[in-house]
Each structure stands twice: as structure tokens, then as C-alpha cells.
Amino acid sequence: MSQLQAILWDVDGTLAETERDGHRVAFNRAFEAKGLPWRWDEAHYGELLRVAGGRERLLHDMASRPDAPPLADERTRLARELHMSKNALFGQWLRASGTPLRPGVLPLMQQCREHGIRMGITTTTSRINLQALMQSALGPRWADWFAVVICGEDVQRKKPDPEVYQRALQALDLPPLAVVAIEDSPGGVAAARAADIPVVVTRSHYFAQATIEGAIAIGPGLHQREGWRPALRGTHGPVGLDDLQAWCSEMDSVSQFG
Numbered sequence: 208m209s210q211l212q213a214i215l216w217d218v219d220g221t222l223a224e225t226e227r228d229g230h231r232v233a234f235n236r237a238f239e240a241k242g243l244p245w246r247w248d249e250a251h252y253g254e255l256l257r258v259a260g261g262r263e264r265l266l267h268d269m270a271s272r273p274d275a276p277p278l279a280d281e282r283t284r285l286a287r288e289l290h291m292s293k294n295a296l297f298g299q300w301l302r303a304s305g306t307p308l309r310p311g312v313l314p315l316m317q318q319c320r321e322h323g324i325r326m327g328i329t330t331t332t333s334r335i336n337l338q339a340l341m342q343s344a345l346g347p348r349w350a351d352w353f354a355v356v357i358c359g360e361d362v363q364r365k366k367p368d369p370e371v372y373q374r375a376l377q378a379l380d381l382p383p384l385a386v387v388a389i390e391d392s393p394g395g396v397a398a399a400r401a402a403d404i405p406v407v408v409t410r411s412h413y414f415a416q417a418t419i420e421g422a423i424a425i426g427p428g429l430h431q432r433e434g435w436r437p438a439l440r441g442t443h444g445p446v447g448l449d450d451l452q453a454w455c456s457e458m459d460s461v462s463q464f465g
């Protein structure tokens with residue numbers, strides 16, 4: 208493992224808990240505003256999260272709804288309309304709720320900035336949603352924190368396809384083993400692994416129990432040292448760059464760990 212030179216951040220579930228009370232509720236409000244009786248409860252939305260991308264998720268759900276438009280073109284149009292409406296409502300929710308970054312995220316970001324470790328965003332979410340989150344969490348100059356930002360619109364194929372990660376590596380001009388991805392979902396981990404990038408997983412609400420294969424470390428969040436596999440040395444302080452580097456160095460010995 209070479210020296211760690213950059214961190215690639217997933218967004219939904221990793222930077223912030225945005226799904227259950229954010230995207231899901233905004234989808235439901237968009238259905239209501241359009242006069243549709245569809246509602247996604249928490250459990251159903253958990254199932255739907257297997258499909259990356261809000262528009263793709265809508266189309267997937269319509270496929271099993273007898274009251275969805277019969278023609279593919281109509282479904283595509285409706286999905287686009289609902290998705291735009293959902294994203295606007297999601298932005299309103301973020302601004303009103305002031306949803307914070309998950310604990311431990313900001314300290315690691317600050318440490319990266321202090322030590323010249325570049326950061327990137329690698330997400331399937333829409334750019335407008337990322338902007339709303341980062342604006343509220345890091346302020347109007349949030350983009351200065353990141354050397355590369357790849358969103359859903361920037362790729363042909365969303366996670367678990369590796370494209371988002373391959374594009375980030377290309378933009379950073381780094382080999383996969385010089386970076387670490389931080390993810391929360393099996394699809395996100397699969398995307399990073401398919402790009403040969405080592406992945407650290409912070410468990411999120413919807414993927415707390417999910418089977419996750421191929422991560423170099425899995426734990427409850429960056430704010431605490433307890434509960435990580437492989438175990439972290441020391442008992443105080445959030446997960447830091449030294450910890451990420453140590454996991455990367457141990458990688459070969461834990462590659463079978465799922």
C-alpha cells in the first residue's frame with residue numbers, strides 16, 4: 208500500500224443521514240403534489256435503496272405498480288418530473304432541518320486539509336442535492352474543500368458500477384491504492400472495489416445490518432474508536448488519517464474479511 212494521498216467520500220448515508228427523513232419524505236411529498244396515491248414507507252424505501260439513483264428508483268418502483276403509466280415514455284417523463292420535484296423538496300428539507308454531517312466526518316475533513324490530503328466526492332446523488340447539503344454543512348465556499356466532485360449526472364452508469372470512482376481517480380491522477388473510499392452501502396462498496404480502491408465502511412441507518420464484502424474496515428461511525436473491525440488502537444478521539452493508513456497497511460491480512 209502506497210502512502211494515502213486522497214479520500215473519496217460517498218454522500219448519502221456516509222456524510223449525512225439523508226435517506227429516511229430526507230429523500231424518502233421528499234419523494235412522498237412529490238407524489239402527493241402530483242396527486243398520486245403512492246407512498247414509500249420506511250421499510251419499502253429500504254428495499255428500494257438497492258437501486259442507486261432517485262430516477263432509477265422511481266422507474267423500478269413503477270414497474271410493479273398497476274396504476275403506473277403503461278408506456279415506457281410516459282414513465283420516463285413522470286419519473287423525471289417527480290425526481291425534479293423531489294430534489295426541490297429535499298433541498299427545502301435540508302435548509303429547514305439543518306441536517307448535520309455525521310459525527311466524526313468534519314474532524315477527518317479538517318485533518319485532511321491540514322495535512323494536504325486531497326478529498327473528492329463520489330456520489331450517485333444529483334449535484335443539486337450535494338450542493339444543498341454541503342452549503343449548509345461547510346458554507347458557501349464548500350467546493351474549495353474538494354479536488355474533485357463526481358455526481359449522478361457525471362456518469363453513464365451509477366453505482367455499483369465503478370465509473371464514478373474511475374472518473375475521480377482520473378481527475379486526481381492517482382492510482383487506486385493511493386486513495387481510500389468511505390462508503391455506507393453494499394452498492395457503494397462494490398463500486399469502489401470494482402475500481403480497485405480500498406474502502407472503509409461507516410454503518411448507516413439503512414445499511415446497519417447489511418452484508419458487506421471486501422471492505423478494509425467496518426465500523427459504526429468516524430466519531431468513535433470502539434466497534435471497528437479490525438479494532439483500532441487507543442480509546443480516545445475520532446478515526447483519523449493514521450487509522451486509515453494503518454488499515455490500508457493491514458489490508459492484505461484482512462482481505463478475506465467481509
Ligand code: XBP
Binds near residue numbers: 218226
Ligand atoms: C445515494 C443514492 C441517491 C439518493 C437520492 O447516493 O442512491 O440516489 O438516494 O438522490 P450515494 P437522487 O450514497 O452514492 O451518495 O434522487 O439525486 O439520486
Ligand code: MG
Binds near residue numbers: 219221391392
Ligand atoms: Mg451512500
